[in-house]
Amino acid sequence: MNTAVDRINALARRVPVWSVWLILGIPAVWTFYLGLTGGLGAEPIKALERKLGEVALQLVILGLCLSPLRRHLGVNLIRFRRAVGLLAFTYVSLHLLVWLVLDVQIWAQIWADILKRPYVTVGFTAFLMMIPLALTSNDLSLRRLGPRWRVLHRLTYVVAVLGAVHFIWLSKGFQIEPLVYLAVILALLALRLRYARRRRSA
Ligand code: HEM
Secondary structure, three states, X not given: OOOHHHHHHHHHHHOOHXXXXXXXXXXXXXXXXXXXXXXXXXXXXXXXXXXXXXXHHHXXXXXXXHHHHHHHHOOOOHHHHHHHHHHHHHHHHHHHHHHHHHHHOOHHHHHHHHHHOHHHHHHHHHHHHHHHHHHOOOHHHHHHHOHHHHHHHOHHHHHHHHHHHHHHHHOOOOOHHHHHHHHHHHHHHHHHHHHHHHHHHO
């Protein structure tokens, strides 16, 4: 019988990976467009910076959801995982670029912020950790690194936690949104650890 999961998987097999780049790239293009046409309010640079950071974190989380989706529900979207991860890195890089080039602009101030503002230190650490992940998101690295590739890519959980902590830290007063992101990430991490424990004891 053709279940909903089978239908989703059949549809996903027909969706080309480039269309994921196209669709998930829309928020970046749209936000830059709004920024250029005065649609981002009184503080367009801050709004642009925040939007890019927010989408970056959402994509990191989406990337973490794909394995448990297949493992626990049978929904197989794994072939889009690399694109989602690389898109997350692209958004974080744009987020960083906007901060460097449009927001802070002064080199001495940039280093001072990275070293002295804890939320920037945490965000920057997450960005640095994403570099080896992005550089090894290709078939050649997958083959060369073998089982070490999986170990390296567990860093994604650390990146996600740091991204959420960065968001909590920079938020003024009590805000529910960054806490929801952290809760989702910790739930995904707990699921992963439970699966690893079960496999070891099987
Ligand atoms: C590369 C180093 C990073 C720097 C310098 C940086 C800097 C910033 C700055 C200046 C803001 C805006 C603060 C404000 O509202 O005044 C911000 C917001 C944010 N950043 Fe980053 N960030 C970095 C990395 C990251 C990473 C790796 C992630 C997630 C994976 C991330 C996610 C966010 C989120 C979710 C927000 C808040 C968005 C909102 O207010 O809706 N950032 N970041």
